[in-house]
Amino acid sequence: MTVRKIAFRIAKWGAALAALGVLALGIAVFIAYQSLPSYEELRTRGDLGQTIRVRAADDSILVSMGPSFGRWLDYEQIPGVMKEAMVAVEDRRFRSHPGVDPIGIARGMWVSLKAGDGFGGARGVSTITQQVARNIFLTPDRNFVRKAREGVIALALEQKFSKDQILELYLNRVYFGGGAYGIDAASNTFFGHPATDMSLGEATIIAGLVKAPSNYSPTADPEAARGRAGVVLDSMVRYGFVSAQEAAMVDPAEIKIEKPTGGNASRYFVDWALPQLDTLIRETSDAIDVYTTLDPKMQQWASDSINAHAPGGAQGALVAIDRDGAVRALIGGKDYVDSIYNRATVAKRQPGSSFKLFVYLTALERGLRPDDMVMDEPVTIGDWSPRNSNRTYLGAITLREAFARSVNTISAQIGQEMGFGTIASMANRFGVSDRIDPYPSMVLGTNEVRLIDMTRAYANVARGGVSLPPYAIRKVVTADGRLLYSHEPAAPRVLVAPWVAQDMTDLLQTGVMSGTGRAANLGRPTAGKTGTTQSNRDGWFIGFSSGLTTGVWMGNDDNRPVSGLQGGTAPARAFRDFMSKAVANRPVESFDIPGELPDWQLEPDEEAWMEGDPLLDPYGMPVETDPLAPLPNDDALAPVDEDWLDDVLRRDGEREDPLARPGQQPQRPQPPRQPAQPRDNMDVIRVEPLAPPPEPSGPDQPQPRR
Incomplete structure (x- = not known):
């Protein structure tokens, strides 16, 4: 067979195979053609899952999910x-x-x-x-x-x-x-x-x-x-x-490239905010943009302040709520990658003396005034005898001084007279969602609560006793621009009369100016309260200034003591570090309280002076002293002279009732005011119980934490 014939046969068979290949390809293409969906179906296929894009208050992207x-x-x-x-x-x-x-x-x-x-x-x-x-x-x-x-x-x-x-x-x-x-x-x-x-x-x-x-x-x-x-x-x-x-x-x-803001620091907030969609919009598979209240700069400052001040291996959390209820920052831990557990919204911890907010709100609502005199003396309720951490009693002091010093016996007397259930109801009224058991030591903050609830409660005081629930989502929009949800402000709910909130703010400002919260002072009107639990297991500071309320908690997840942790130290400093930046561009706002407060030089209370812990001077430095020994300066324990207070606060008489119409007499209860007398003859209001309430005793009775 010649080469020519061989070539011809190869070409013939090649052509035949090519024809078969083209035929096979044509059949395959025809079958594929028949199985293809319509163009409209291809456009609307949602087989890749739903997309949720979470945006910050400035509309920048915090995180894209899916x-x-x-x-x-x-x-x-x-x-x-x-x-x-x-x-x-x-x-x-x-x-x-x-x-x-x-x-x-x-x-x-x-x-x-x-x-x-x-x-x-x-x-x-x-x-x-x-x-x-x-x-x-x-x-x-x-x-x-x-x-x-x-x-x-x-x-x-x-x-x-x-x-x-x-x-x-x-x-x-x-x-x-x-x-x-x-x-x-x-x-x-x-x-x-x-x-x-x-x-x-x-x-x-x-x-x-x-x-x-x-x-x-x-x-x-x-x-x-x-x-x-x-x-x-x-x-x-x-x-x-x-x-x-x-x-x-x-x-x-x-070319400007947009970088997602917040990153790791924002994930705690996102984890808290997104589940709220279930109650705000109907279930949808559409791609959506969720516009939130989070301020990216505040969120980063919050993360920085917690990481800078939380002691050693301890954890920390922070919540910042604006005057309209918008949550501007939320940190649930030092690092989301290391731990996704949200200590701001999920963890329940004992608040220590920061819980005394509700004790004193109850007292003020029942008619006591910040400058009324009360007696710091031993008290026994059932088989519980609370003591002050410095193991001393101050005698006759003002209610303001008792709050600034966080005197335990006064809180116990208020609870005994007003009713522990009444104080528990006050906490629930102000936004604490967990059950508060009304046993006597609850006045010292032995019930467990969430940081976000406590921060909400203080924000309600900052708003003059008016409640606005904290919220995280401003609006929800689909990718094609359909509005699925838009936040509408809740109807304000009056929790206490304005004068009660004003007097409470008076006490809280004292706590920052001259009490255990001095490390939180921003150099502008600031109000707040520290909290420390037994053996330094938890440290709290919650306060407000210029319309922003911030709560800080620090401690170990396993509840082990943290050496040196007190509400007036690391948490208060983290508060100041964060708030000094967060309110820097806000107007300085004075509180609606009467006059200026005296800058007393008080010794720390149980927040900063516990058994085995050092006494701190007004600048937060340890002082070598035995906490069981009497204080060297007896004058530091003396109640403030009322004549001096009248002069400093420019008090010329009773305050007018902010709710009274012109010409009306004040309607709030007014305990009789007596002129200041020498110490031995000073009129004092003793908080007396009407009857000893039946309380559980024995090993199941919760023990107070200092």
Whole structure:
């Protein structure tokens, strides 16, 4: 057989095999064509899961959860520079090939052969249509069978849909990294605005991401993303999509890239806020944007202050609530990556003397005044005999001084007279959601509560005794702009009369100016209270200034003692560190209380002076002394002279009732005021119980924590 005949037979069989191959391919394409969904079905497929994008108070993105889909853009809505950039870098013969690019495949094989990779290089050649087929219908597995199926589906897509429809599908469904699917999601994620507003430079960055979203992510490596954008821009010039003059006007280095704010620090807030969606909107699978109240700067300052001041291996938490109830910062621990346990909203801890807020609110509501005299003396309730941590009794002192010193016996007497159940009800009235058991030692803060509830209670005092629940979500919007929810302020609820809140603020300001909370003083009107529990297991400081209320807790998760932890030290300093920045640009606001408060130099109470702990001087420095020994300066224990107080506070008489109409007499209860007398003859109000309340005794009776 001659060579010519052999060649003829090879050609004949080759043609026959080619014909069979074309027939088989045609059948495969026809079957694929018949199985393809309609274009509308492809547009609305939600098989990648719901996207939730959480935004801060300034609308910046805090975190994106799940795949992120932006608004679907019709072909006409997609900026021309975006379409041109993508075609230039991904598939410059897109408009001419049938779904696969024979020229591109041949070129890929040739390059691979020259590089010694065999025919493997052809696998890296995918047209835009093939990428649509892979992204929507196939897995990302790299093998010959999957590549063949990809080609078949691409050919079928080209038969069923127009080039414009395929490019529209591609630009709305391709993955660009950072959880973003589609150009609108990518534009919002990386530039902070919709894709319809995209510039040429931004389009080159997004087009450059498809090749390797992780390597060129603008948020992870901005320089790599800008470098890749330069390659895309060169391709657009080379293939005639833009002129050299237009390209010269684009400087990738000047393209502003939006970085998500908050990061790790914001996750505690997000974990608390998102479950609230269940009660705010109906269940939906649509992509949504959740606009929150979180201030990114405050959140970072809060995280910094907790990490800077929490002792050693102890944990810390912080909540900041604005005057309208908006939660501006929420830190549930030092590091979310290390521990997702939210100590601000989930953990229940004993509040120590910070709970005395409710004790004194009850006393004020029942008619006592800050400058009324009470007697610090031994008291026994059932089998419980509370003592002051310095093991001394001050005798006749004002209610204000008793609060500033956090005198335990006075709190116990108030509870005995007013009723422990009444104080528990006051705590619940002000927002403490957990059950408060009304046993006697509860007045010293032995019930367990949440930081966010305690902060809410103090915020209610700061608002003049008016309750507004804390909230985290401002509005919820779908990707196509439909409003699903918008926050409406709750109807204000009056918890106590205004004069009660004013007097309580008077006491709280004393606690900062001259009591255990001096380390929290901001140099502007500041009110607050410390709290320390037995053996320094918990340290609290909660206070407010210029319309912002902040609560701080520190301690160990396993309830072990923390050496040196007291409410007036690390928590108060963290409060001051955070608040000094948070209210720096707010107007200085004076409290609605009568006159200025005296700057007493009081010794610390149980918050800062416990058995075995050092006494601190007014500057927070330890003083070498035996806490069981009498204080060297007896004058420090003396009650404040009322004549001197009248002069300093400019008190010329009784305050007017803020609720009374002009000409009316005050309606609030007024205990009789007596002129100041020498110490031995001073009139004193003793808080006497009407009858000893029946209380449990024995081993089950909770023991007070100092």
